[in-house]
Amino acid sequence: MQKFKVTFLPDNLTVEAEKDKTILSAAISAGININSNCGGDGICGRCKVIVNEGQVSSQPNGIITPQERKNNVYLACLTTVHSDLKVLIPDSSRINFDKLTPEELEERLSGLYSKAEDIQPVKEKFEDKVFTHSPFATKIYLELPEPTLNDSISDLERLYRALRQYGEFPAIATGLFNIRQLGELLRDYDWKVTVTLGRRNETVEIVLIEPGDTTANNYGLCFDIGTTTISGQLVDLNSKKILGTKATYNQQAAFGSDVITRIVYAAKTDGLEKLHNAVTDTMNQIIKDLVSEHRIDLNSVNCVVCSGNTTMIHLLLSMDPSHIRRQPYVPTANFIPVLRAAEAGININPRGLLNCVPGVSSYVGGDTTAGVLSSRLYQKEEACILIDIGTNGEIVLGNKDFLVACAASAGPAFEGSGVSSGMRASSGAIQKVNIDKKDFSVKYSTIQDAAPRGICGSGYIDLLSEMLDAGIIDKAGKIKVEGKRIRQGENGKEFVVCFKEEANSESDILINEADIENLKRSKGAIYSATAILVRHLALDFSSVSKIFIAGGFGTYLDIEKAIRIGLLPDLERSKFVFIGNSSLAGSRQILLSAQARDMADALAQKITYFELSVDPGYMDEYSQSLFFPHTDLTRFPTVRA
Amino acid sequence: METPLVLEKWPGVISTVTIGATAQEGGTRSHSLKIGGQSSMPLLFKEGANPNKPKLAFEVWDVAPSDFDEEVIKAFGKEINDPLVWAEICVNKFKAELLCLKMQGTHPDFGNKSPEEAAKFVSAFLSKVKVPLIITGSGDDSKDNLVMPACSEAAKKERCLVGSAVQDNYKTLTASVLADGHSIIAESPIDINIAKQLNILISDMGLPLERIVIDPTIGALGYGLEYAYSIMERARLAALSGDKTLASPFICFVGQEAWRAKEAKTNPEQGIMWETLTASNLIQSGADVLVMRHPKAFTNVSNYIEELFNLGS
Numbered sequence: 001m002q003k004f005k006v007t008f009l010p011d012n013l014t015v016e017a018e019k020d021k022t023i024l025s026a027a028i029s030a031g032i033n034i035n036s037n038c039g040g041d042g043i044c045g046r047c048k049v050i051v052n053e054g055q056v057s058s059q060p061n062g063i064i065t066p067q068e069r070k071n072n073v074y075l076a077c078l079t080t081v082h083s084d085l086k087v088l089i090p091d092s093s094r095i096n097f098d099k100l101t102p103e104e105l106e107e108r109l110s111g112l113y114s115k116a117e118d119i120q121p122v123k124e125k126f127e128d129k130v131f132t133h134s135p136f137a138t139k140i141y142l143e144l145p146e147p148t149l150n151d152s153i154s155d156l157e158r159l160y161r162a163l164r165q166y167g168e169f170p171a172i173a174t175g176l177f178n179i180r181q182l183g184e185l186l187r188d189y190d191w192k193v194t195v196t197l198g199r200r201n202e203t204v205e206i207v208l209i210e211p212g213d214t215t216a217n218n219y220g221l222c223f224d225i226g227t228t229t230i231s232g233q234l235v236d237l238n239s240k241k242i243l244g245t246k247a248t249y250n251q252q253a254a255f256g257s258d259v260i261t262r263i264v265y266a267a268k269t270d271g272l273e274k275l276h277n278a279v280t281d282t283m284n285q286i287i288k289d290l291v292s293e294h295r296i297d298l299n300s301v302n303c304v305v306c307s308g309n310t311t312m313i314h315l316l317l318s319m320d321p322s323h324i325r326r327q328p329y330v331p332t333a334n335f336i337p338v339l340r341a342a343e344a345g346i347n348i349n350p351r352g353l354l355n356c357v358p359g360v361s362s363y364v365g366g367d368t369t370a371g372v373l374s375s376r377l378y379q380k381e382e383a384c385i386l387i388d389i390g391t392n393g394e395i396v397l398g399n400k401d402f403l404v405a406c407a408a409s410a411g412p413a414f415e416g417s418g419v420s421s422g423m424r425a426s427s428g429a430i431q432k433v434n435i436d437k438k439d440f441s442v443k444y445s446t447i448q449d450a451a452p453r454g455i456c457g458s459g460y461i462d463l464l465s466e467m468l469d470a471g472i473i474d475k476a477g478k479i480k481v482e483g484k485r486i487r488q489g490e491n492g493k494e495f496v497v498c499f500k501e502e503a504n505s506e507s508d509i510l511i512n513e514a515d516i517e518n519l520k521r522s523k524g525a526i527y528s529a530t531a532i533l534v535r536h537l538a539l540d541f542s543s544v545s546k547i548f549i550a551g552g553f554g555t556y557l558d559i560e561k562a563i564r565i566g567l568l569p570d571l572e573r574s575k576f577v578f579i580g581n582s583s584l585a586g587s588r589q590i591l592l593s594a595q596a597r598d599m600a601d602a603l604a605q606k607i608t609y610f611e612l613s614v615d616p617g618y619m620d621e622y623s624q625s626l627f628f629p630h631t632d633l634t635r636f637p638t639v640r641a
Numbered sequence: 642m643e644t645p646l647v648l649e650k651w652p653g654v655i656s657t658v659t660i661g662a663t664a665q666e667g668g669t670r671s672h673s674l675k676i677g678g679q680s681s682m683p684l685l686f687k688e689g690a691n692p693n694k695p696k697l698a699f700e701v702w703d704v705a706p707s708d709f710d711e712e713v714i715k716a717f718g719k720e721i722n723d724p725l726v727w728a729e730i731c732v733n734k735f736k737a738e739l740l741c742l743k744m745q746g747t748h749p750d751f752g753n754k755s756p757e758e759a760a761k762f763v764s765a766f767l768s769k770v771k772v773p774l775i776i777t778g779s780g781d782d783s784k785d786n787l788v789m790p791a792c793s794e795a796a797k798k799e800r801c802l803v804g805s806a807v808q809d810n811y812k813t814l815t816a817s818v819l820a821d822g823h824s825i826i827a828e829s830p831i832d833i834n835i836a837k838q839l840n841i842l843i844s845d846m847g848l849p850l851e852r853i854v855i856d857p858t859i860g861a862l863g864y865g866l867e868y869a870y871s872i873m874e875r876a877r878l879a880a881l882s883g884d885k886t887l888a889s890p891f892i893c894f895v896g897q898e899a900w901r902a903k904e905a906k907t908n909p910e911q912g913i914m915w916e917t918l919t920a921s922n923l924i925q926s927g928a929d930v931l932v933m934r935h936p937k938a939f940t941n942v943s944n945y946i947e948e949l950f951n952l953g954s
Contacts, residue, residue, distance in 0.1 A: 474842050474845060475842055478809070623835075626834070633841070
């Protein structure tokens with residue numbers, strides 16, 4: 001096969017590409033991350049590149065304008081290499097719109113799109129004492145009696161006998177690896193060893209046998225694997241203490257921003273493998289950062305609990321997700337038996353265990369089960385709602401007697417992705433905004449009071465609400481006034497929240513009409529799904545006693561403003577409880593308690609899945625919600641018109 | 642035994658919009674017209690008030706019609722090429738009480754007349770033709786934003802119905818209509834939610850809801866008429882149930898849609914029937930103003946309205 005050299009500018013990176021390979025795949029092999037929301041189908045138009053030199057062949061599409069064609073603009077996904085090329089990739093076509101410093105760029109190109117950052121989890125609203133302390137992996141120090149002629153049972157049975165003094169284990173299993181080294185280990189170390197026990201489905205497994213007493217070093221990890229964001233937490237299994245929490249964008253974003261595009265991508269050659277590697281790379285990076293910062297030996301990390309939506313878990317385990325999107329929407333598995341973490345490519349102790357929180361259906365996954373667990377929705381006397389605001393939003397309505405869940409594809413806007421100045425809720429993210437109603441001047445505060453770098457989900461909620469109140473945007477989300485902060489941009493009018501001089505950054509922090517449209521759709525999807533679910537159960541909002549709001553919003557969410565923009569229903573403010581990342585909290589409970597794990601299994605079986613798309617009123621309800629706060633203003637009586 | 646008539650009682654009422662201002666009202670029109678005002682579903686005379694008959698308007702252009710069906714052109718004769726004469730024929734010969742002037746000649750592809758030329762034409766039109774007037778732009782958003790303020794100002798105090806505001810482009814037109822004392826056409830793409838949102842956006846700018854007429858966008862018979870029908874029906878049900886933001890009369894551009902149907906072009910009689918049937922169906926679903934093209938269809942529908950209202954009274 002003929003090969004050509006493709007040079008990407010301004011990075012000045014050259015890769016070899018076979019004839020007829022797309023520019024997009026050449027860029028991926030060069031480590032450059034081009035926007036490709038549609039997964040390379042030529043639909044989203046976000047991968048525009050400029051071919052400065054060389055021959056290409058491009059499929060016709062309706063996205064490139066005649067003017068752009070004259071300027072040699074092509075869609076990277078539909079354009080194939082026919083000679084040596086020089087290709088300029090404009091910033092707007094790169095993943096993440098932030099202007100990057102060279103250091104940051106290098107970091108991203110080194111394999112990660114953004115470095116895992118520390119995040120501060122929301123303070124727990126619930127006492128941790130719900131479940132008894134019985135971690136997923138337990139270490140027991142044993143001093144075995146030396147065998148004698150009168151006590152001559154085998155080494156392994158001797159070990160079991162000692163263990164049984166600690167409890168009635170239904171069955172104990174041991175891998176050949178451990179048995180092979182047992183005899184020598186016991187004798188070399190004077191019959192003093194630490195046994196790591198893991199609960200593996202209905203049996204207890206001896207995961208590891210170490211010399212001496214290592215019980216003090218027993219750690220576990222819990223993960224929330226989101227479509228857009230992956231969060232991980234390192235926990236001391238003895239003290240239940242959280243040592244650190246980190247979050248970063250899921251590297252799979254390069255293959256599409258929603259689960260459907262990723263499922264489609266998984267069906268392509270090597271697609272599943274690439275997606276699998278992207279998620280495990282992201283997780284391993286978080287693990288590496290956490291253990292090295294806390295000076296912990298990777299071998300002392302003995303177990304991982306993961307919660308994620310069904311597609312994310314399929315991709316993590318390299319299971320074929322293709323039937324999730326085909327009628328009748330059946331996943332390969334909802335209940336995953338406990339596996340070895342290494343089988344999934346997660347780097348902890350090579351014999352460490354992995355538990356995936358069981359899911360409910362193809363579109364309501366273990367993250368929802370974990371959320372129900374940590375919010376304790378299943379114990380409430382009266383009907384309550386859990387709203388998990390994420391790329392794949394989930395809503396659960398229920399109490400101790402029933403639980404019904406639905407999924408709403410909300411998109412990544414509230415996670416700070418797919419919006420021009422968006423970022424995760426981490427240091428430097430604008431999270432509170434006030435706009436002066438007369439001169440439109442902006443006051444804001446950032447996470448950790450760092451220099452502003454972008455806007456996170458809670459910042460966008462504040463911003464939209466303030467822009468509505470100041471009359472900067474109309475109820476449809478179009479900018480309707482003039483001013484020094486308002487100007488015409490590529491994607492409609494834009495409002496500058498923070499000029500680059502103030503922020504001391506390379507570009508202005510702004511919101512444009514396309515961003516507002518994006519956020520409007522996200523909030524509309526969440527609200528309309530909630531409204532339909534309530535209506536479907538013949539309830540109304542007034543009969544709901546509490547609404548738990550979960551999501552990666554950092555530490556702050558202004559309920560008043562979330563109602564103002566129509567993301568949340570207009571109810572007594574005291575009914576709302578913001579609980580942060582409920583999926584991560586739930587998986588931590590499972591990590592720390594066998595009871596919690598059993599409860600999660602029971603919950604996943606108990607939750608009834610409700611398919612929104614079969615409700616005839618769904619489209620109507622959704623388009624009604626594409627307005628601030630809502631087309632039916634009578635539903636938002638406390639929002640002043 | 643006689644079956645008692647089950648009557649529905651509605652809390653809402655459709656707003657009444659007046660088109661045209663006479664000399665006493667500060668304008669120069671020969672008469673003014675009222676539309677809307679219903680307090681029942683269409684034509685249910687026993688259930689509530691249906692005070693105003695649906696009104697028919699002839700569609701006329703500011704230039705010779707370029708894409709009109711030959712049958713329509715034949716019905717007017719070659720005088721149709723002079724817009725002012727065309728308008729006079731509508732009024733004098735076919736007894737039109739209302740005209741809909743489309744400023745097609747301002748469209749960049751159909752003559753690209755300047756805002757000044759357009760305003761001058763509207764002034765001339767108003768001084769020659771005395772019936773109340775609907776004025777619509779050419780449909781090119783950016784050009785309409787220049788042309789329509791000029792036309793609106795040229796027709797100041799004549800209380801015209803001016804269109805069309807759409808969701809992405811309503812501010813310029815609303816401001817002009819507000820300043821010059823007209824009413825506005827709010828056009829939505831066969832979507833009840835957008836119709837409602839647009840009404841809210843326009844009224845948020847200070848134009849009272851009572852000065853808005855909804856163009857729900859219609860399809861001709863066989864081309865989506867039933868979608869338009871059900872959207873109009875739903876909007877009416879909501880309005881009569883008390884939703885003031887949907888309580889606007891409807892304007893339906895029947896002629897332009899009916900004559901696009903390929904069935905309308907197969908033979909002359911069929912075209913006329915296509916326009917007649919599309920219009921009479923829309924009257925059943927609550928149309929208040931119907932913009933027509935062919936004189937025969939116009940007469941057919943006129944007679945039909947008379948019959949309906951005779952039966953009702």
